[in-house]
Amino acid sequence: MRAHEAGALHADGYGAAPHWLPYPNDVMELLPQLWSKGVTRGDDGVLAVAGVPVTQIAEEFGTAAYVLDEDDFRSRARAFVEDFTRPFVAVCGGADVYYAGKAFLCTAVARWVMEEGLCLDVCSGGELAVAQRVGFPGERIGLHGNNKSVAEIRQALEHGVGRIVVDSLEEIERVATVARELGVVAPVMVRVTVGVEAHTHEFIATAHEDQKFGFSLAGGAAMEAVEAILAQGDALDLRGLHSHIGSQIFDVSGFEIAARRLVGLHVEVAERHGVHMPEMDLGGGYGIAYTSEHDPMTPAHLGADMAAVCDRELRALDGGTGEAPRPRISIEPGRAIVGPSTLTLYEVGTVKQVQVTHDAVRAYVSVDGGMSDNVRTALYGADYSCTLASRASEAAPAVTRVVGKHCESGDIVVMDEFLPADVGPGDLIAVPGTGAYCRSLSSQYNHTPRPPVIAVRDGRARVIVRRETIEDILALDVDE
Structure with missing residues (x-):
């Protein structure tokens, strides 16, 4: 992303998107190289993995969750x-x-x-x-x-x-x-x-x-x-x-x-x-x-x-x-x-519009995970993509930054991506390519339990690593 030496608000006419990120003809399109082979989108806009809708996965197993296409x-x-x-x-x-x-x-x-x-x-x-x-x-x-x-x-x-x-x-x-x-x-x-x-x-x-x-x-x-x-x-x-x-x-x-x-x-x-x-x-x-x-x-x-x-x-x-x-x-x-085989599923909690230049706004979409389940963006500036996963949308593409719930300004999941401008609380966001070094590097930062890993195959989803609980975290404390 181009930057002005005096700060983003002084930059002239470049907008909030980095130069490598093209404006999408269809913000709901799935680029095949980013997703596992079993990921599809239905007419209702809902993503499915190996035939299982992500809305069903979220309802049954909760979010955030790693979803692995076996x-x-x-x-x-x-x-x-x-x-x-x-x-x-x-x-x-x-x-x-x-x-x-x-x-x-x-x-x-x-x-x-x-x-x-x-x-x-x-x-x-x-x-x-x-x-x-x-x-x-x-x-x-x-x-x-x-x-x-x-x-x-x-x-x-x-x-x-x-x-x-x-x-x-x-x-x-x-x-x-x-x-x-x-x-x-x-x-x-x-x-x-x-x-x-x-x-x-x-x-x-x-x-x-x-x-x-x-x-x-x-x-x-x-x-x-x-x-x-x-x-x-x-x-x-x-x-x-x-x-x-x-x-x-x-x-x-x-x-x-x-x-x-x-x-x-x-x-x-x-x-x-x-x-x-x-x-x-x-x-x-x-x-x-x-x-x-x-x-x-x-x-x-x-x-x-x-x-x-x-x-x-x-x-x-x-x-x-x-x-x-x-x-x-x-x-x-x-x-x-393993990297391309997995996506991480989040639920949106809040959305705010932030003025980043005199003529550009970026949407900050906060989700129920973050650097505790994917530290790579914060650790060494890794880039990720994402998509609206739980419904269809005909809203215009908006420059978006997907951020986590942790008490860190660097708690960023997806630095730059276009999402529909009407993304709001309760929507599901899917981030592809999270199979490698996300669960492995995960933490309990802010005492946040780590997400489960859900394997999906032939229309059936099952837990292969269960969700951590607060009780799991507290069980390590020794208070005598």
Whole structure:
């Protein structure tokens, strides 16, 4: 949004909408890329998810609520498995797809991930416990994190996880010590900071040097980690190298550089130590459409492009002769599976008109949720879209900001969107693309109970994470 140095009221004729947000021909239109495949709008204007009207969901389960389209989730999961396995067969025998537990995880989702043939990336003992509860095979689990406790390492090794991605020299010693105590060999990968900064927000670009994750290629830290693992003897099994260049990424150019640098280290390890590591993880963090300005790649397009990148770079292993064994590639789609599968349903409480320039007004629509159920807008300026979900409207489009109920001026859910000018108290607002990092990052700010997660499939809605209650919150208090 254009700004005047003396403040918005002094700006001249730009209006309240940002330049990327087009004036809609039909303010009730649903842009397909923003919504799960099961979302439709009836003649009465009411949104439905997998055949269930959101008005029914609100009446039965209340608002705010996360509404997850199960078939959409499963189809996206299958697409990543199929569209990466197919092109990677000729490259390295196939590819493994790791679902990001940190994006959103509960027992139902862990079961879906398991059933659809994905692997699972967990970052804590709590996330691992969810996987254990549903019997997720240990060999298909990877444990991540930059400060794993001894208890978490022991929990992972006892469950037989397929990889522990190590992040410091202290952790290498810690994993080896626990492995010896348990009498097992710990499979480990080295998280490598490859020096590629994804074109994304600074807080979620994770491969440049000045940040907490990984061993840097610069200065030899990554090779030092490899040698520290090899020095532990039979306690550790060096499975390979891991890289992650960021999140909300819309092209594969950064992965090409990352792959080239990982392959270079892979070759160096083989030449110096005679070790041919059997795995290589290129991370992922593929982007999704949060607003009309986003144009994400399909899994098929991503799979084909990533396979071409890997095939090209892996030729460096043996000069293109095909004689050296190639590591099996794994990727991590991140939010791209669960993000688009979910919308958050709110009820409008108040509406006020705010003069933002001398000729422009913005409607502030307050809903019964906010930064406690979606902190991403406040945390790093994430953009979202929204729509009127509970009725039809022929009112003109109005520039709107959807805000929460919390005692913070930064409590914003949707920064800029056009909604019908007659939106008022009691209406339902749906915000798409909230499956990733919304429930996971949710809080009890202002002692607000967290919303439920409602899964919808084949015309039936059911609770997979129940609504938190005030009693749940008070149960943690100790007053003696």
